[in-house]
Amino acid sequence: MSEPLKLTFSVGFVAGFSKVGDINARVAHQTSAMEGIQTHRRIQQSRGSSYVAEQRLSTELVHKGHQITLQGRADGYTPATDSELPWLEEIKTTRLTPAQIPAGVIQQHKNQVAIYGHMLCQSLGYPKLRVQRTYVHPESLEESAVCEELSAEALQIAFDEIIEPIIEWFKQRSNWFVRRNQALTNFEFPFEDFRPGQRLLAESAYRNVVRRARLMVQAPTGLGKSMAVLFPALKALPANGCDKIFYLSAKTAGQSSAETALELIHRSGLPLRSVVITAKAKTCFNPELPCDPENCQYARGYFDRLPDALALIREQSGHWDRTRIEALATSKMICPFELSLDTAVEADVIVGDYNYLFSPSSRLKRFFDGSKVSPYSVLLDEAHNLVDRGRSMFSAGLTQVQILSAIKQLKIERPSIAKALKQMNAALLKLYRERGEDRREAKIEHAELKPLLKRTQNFLGLIEDIELGQGTSKPLMDVFFEAYQFLQVAEKINEDYCLTLSASEGLRSVQLNCMHPGAQLKVGYDYVQSIVGFSATLAPKVYFSEFLGLTDHAHWLRLPSPFPAKNQLTLIAKFMRVNFENRKQSAHALVELLAQLTQSQPGNYLIYLPSYEYLDLIASRYHPCACDERVLRQTVDMSDSESKAFIDSFTADSRITGFAVIGGKFSEGIDLKGLRLRGAVIVSLGLAPRSIRYDDLALRLAEGVPGSGDDALAAMDSYDYAYRFPALQRVIQTAGRVVRSEHDRGVVILVDPRFCQSRNLDLLPEHWTPHVVSNAQEITQALNSFWQNPKQNELEGLESA
């Protein structure tokens, strides 16, 4: 028996549901969230004592037992008096006059007041109401009001008209929901059997999704995690009234695993729709232009042509990948990125980036509007990545080079903008002078930032007068977006942030670094019914529960490797010093070690180094030693197609030695099964260089994390949190490329004596049985023994770590 569908929509979403006309991003960028909140408050406070601000209103609509709730907060109203009608107001903060606001947006505002007006009459029994849209400039507070008097009947008619398309859509969606859920009840696991450990993961994920809880699973690479979480999440849909599954990841590789699993699932012919949301920067048809009708033909008339495209999507089950979305967008002349978002409303599974749930600027407000927990399950692929991604999502920077290049472009044609930018630059330089010009990185306090914030606000205020379009210089566009993001993040600065000035190679910038992303990530979890996060590296738990913001109410599960431990030979080369100071001296010995490995058994190998500079040094020295194998290198600016070509070169009968960076795109998410990869060498523990921001984090953690109350946390060395744990997680992920299936055998060599230290050894996975090698001879002996004796567990004469 399937639970009924219960969706909640914000009034804002409903008001814009049947939009017509164009996409116009300029309107959205006119004011920041904080400006909006401040302006609203000021206007509300000016309205007198009888004015009721932020009035919560809601209404429910039911169709065959399924239910939609509409809810929102009207900005304010004044109750009826003996002589005055009740008065409802919606406030819009804008730097545009009502005449400059596009008609489609005005219509949305009109819909919004009509919906609130109807709800107010309905809840308080008013027969008549005055409704007003008030447009306010954030600096001058100048108001332009549009007011009208409407009867309860007129508001009911307007409401019915606005809501009709939603009702029609909801009928379709609930019919689809019933059909889909019936089919899912009989849906079977698309493989013959589960791998060892995979069933336990699937069962735990199922229970978690049904209970609407949070689960974090550490499971070794090669277990088949994507299918092991996607399958139970689908099976749980009928049981928990859940509308959609979001499969979110940090990297394209994670999205590919989800798509591979979905492809198999779709083969069963289930009535199920899935879509991939590709990043705007990748899928945009006009990457150099702003999203407005004057500049982009795919923005122009987007909402007029969208219904045709959606009708086509609704007719079919199946997967909408990037190619299919782009083909449909081309044929209908509409924006592919916006089309993928609109397809997501019709989809049951959405594959995309973490940003779409967690980032304040990219969060999909149509699904996560903050008013109520949404009926969605979220699967977090390689969840360890969310710590670093959280840090970058919640951080921002302002770079001097962007400001200077915009000044250079604008000083003749737009002197007033150039002047505002010069003032920003002067405020930034003042910070440097006060901190000492020559320091690479310096910490600053929030109060010191105020003049720069004010200047940045002035600059954004001036932008309202210019048309950002085809003729707009790229430097101005770049500085505009950077400044906008900078102000958005500045509104959130608290003890989780470390503010720094940096001057690397003469490039000055101010950075607002979110070092502890837990609290802001938690905001994302609270939007949805259930979370299942999974990764090969979620240890130590205390580290991840802290930085992922999961100290409350999360279950943790740790699964053993499904593969025999003897299939992976793990060696620690303790005789070679590869820390920064010793790299040149040890290069020759390292190259010899690599040659020993690649010649011990012909095939494919990946050599991971901690930086591109070190990679180039070792790869160029290795090249002349290569026998008849190809030598490939990862490069800094490798495109997606070059990366694919790199990985596709590794075939069962190729002979390649590939050089890559630890923690880079070839360190996780690549699946080179069987003979496609014989072994990997990880050179150095890969500790990040000391930095003020991470030292500051360590210091803060040493003082105790407010409210954590966790003894285990207090017992940890704060340096571990900032440097050591992240480094070892990257090593474990990287080594996880080698043994990918029951039949895989391979070698992992860790080159750095620091791996032998017990505090590092203790963090390596339990199923590794590392042996310490003290010289080249021992390596040869260990490799020969491993390749020649597949069944042997112990390596004679070698020390177990």
Ligand code: SF4
């Ligand atoms: S195609 Fe590109 S520029 Fe045009 S609306 Fe879409 S994202 Fe914006």
